[in-house]
Amino acid sequence: MPTPLVRLRLDEATAKRVADVLEDVFAFGEVSISAFETSKDDWTVEIFGGPETPVEELAQGVREALGPEATGVVEAVTIDEADWIAKSLEGLKPVPAGRFVVHGAHDRDKIPPDVIGIEIEAALAFGTGHHGTTRGCLLAIDELLGERRFERVLDLGSGTGVLAIAIALAQKAPALATDIDEVSARIAQENAEANGAGSFVQSVHATGFDHPVFADRGPFDLIVANILAGPLVDLAPEVAAHLADGGRVVLSGLMNAEEDRVRQAYAAQGLNVLDAKRLEGWSTLTLAR
Template sequence: MSWKVTTFAPRDIVQAALIAHEDAWDWDHAIVIAGSEIAEDKPDDWQLEAWMDRKPTKADRTAIAALFTSGAPKLIVEELPDEDWVTLSQQGVEPIREGVFYVHTPQYPPLREPGVHDFVIPASQAFGTGQHATTAGCLAMLTHMRRQGVCVRNLADIGTGTGLLGFAGLRLWPAARAVASDIDAVCGPVVAENADNNGVSLGDGAGRMAMVIAAGMDHPVLQAAGPYDLLIANILAGPLVELAPEFARAVVPGGSVLLAGLLETQEPAVRAAYRMAGFRLAARMVRGDWSILWLRRRAYREASRARRR
């Protein structure tokens, strides 16, 4: 059985709780949390939901309440049916069209429109079916980068989830080599199945994508395959800040990083970390409350001038 704890609060309070969750170094990762608006016509009314595979203990409820600096609103605890709530939460979602991409679940037919890349991504335990604003924003930004003439021969997709963004990169730059990674082992078979369903070849070499399970850049394959022309990371603001120096070492001068998973309120901290690591902003998008950032690593001479200034 799974259990869920729900609390309701204004948007700024829930977003502050999400940021506090990222900063909680001793957080029990068996408790998965998310924040969302309750209804489209009430954008300032939000809920924070926490899921776990056990009945919430007093310590669990205390940890959730501690995310709210002024005291948590009422916590509602409920037992869920014996079903895969992650998959259920993604079923019945409408297809999306972003940039040159069309993403849909198997219950919908492909678009089959010239110039549009079609992906079928079933609901699964891995993040990234395209409906979330961060994933959709990344698809739009990748399209923009390609139209701006960005050339990619070697790319990495960190925190790949379903593999969608790595697949999208290969569709835009079909001769590139790609490596995808995720910290969650469940993503390995999910990516393999999605690659098969979408005609993406796994493995090493041009037009192919290798898949590894790793935290950040901590894997020999990721390190050996670099440096990269493009590094995609749709994760969370905290890890993005921590990984800025590693990403800088993994990207060629003039190369790009595409960052997502950060709230707009977290954007200044993320941009400051990457500015210190030698990146400059090329473009940004805001989707709802989420920022999507395209940054380019400064060339050596440009970085030297920036340091002198």
């Protein structure tokens, strides 16, 4: 089916910022966004809409979301009979993060055997590894797994399930993935199965900690949550309540300027920061009681 495409040419910093803004603005599953280098000092952002979205409507939505930065729009076209998800990922290179490498199917044969490859095929849910928050979480997880084994793992707000999959594959042990969005929960389970982690990852649609799966599987000795600063602050009491003694928490989805607010919310629950990583304007915090 015909697929709308809006393409922007920008410098690296602006391209990454624009991609972040668009991911936050567009509704879940509405578009697929990729930002990649096309030549020195030249980056491209591509926004693929759903097949039923008029290209003029997609272009206008991008302009309204970006304001002055939409001047980088150089093309708005309709592609006939295109696999829009696959094309949106063609420019994305594998992303290394410690022992992990997140990649698309088009790079499957390029992943070396001495790393844990995680194949995430499209931005139908948040977390392809090409965002500073996902990479920050994977780096934090890699360091924690180098210190000890975690028996009861929760990936809260799992999106594509990439974090739960990473932990499960590294440990060959169970991990619970939950998301408030039913489609995300389904996609996370499908991704786990596609990556050989289906027997370890249980993906559940859960809108809050009152879901019985949290009591059945907790308390957790590792909780990872790559969501947004506001929900992270709101969830601080329940995250602390479901954390086992000696457990660890990894938080991301917060911008550098939001870090203090999140730190304070968790400090009030007795959880303090052990490590902070800052990538592309985003922070990833590792905490312990």
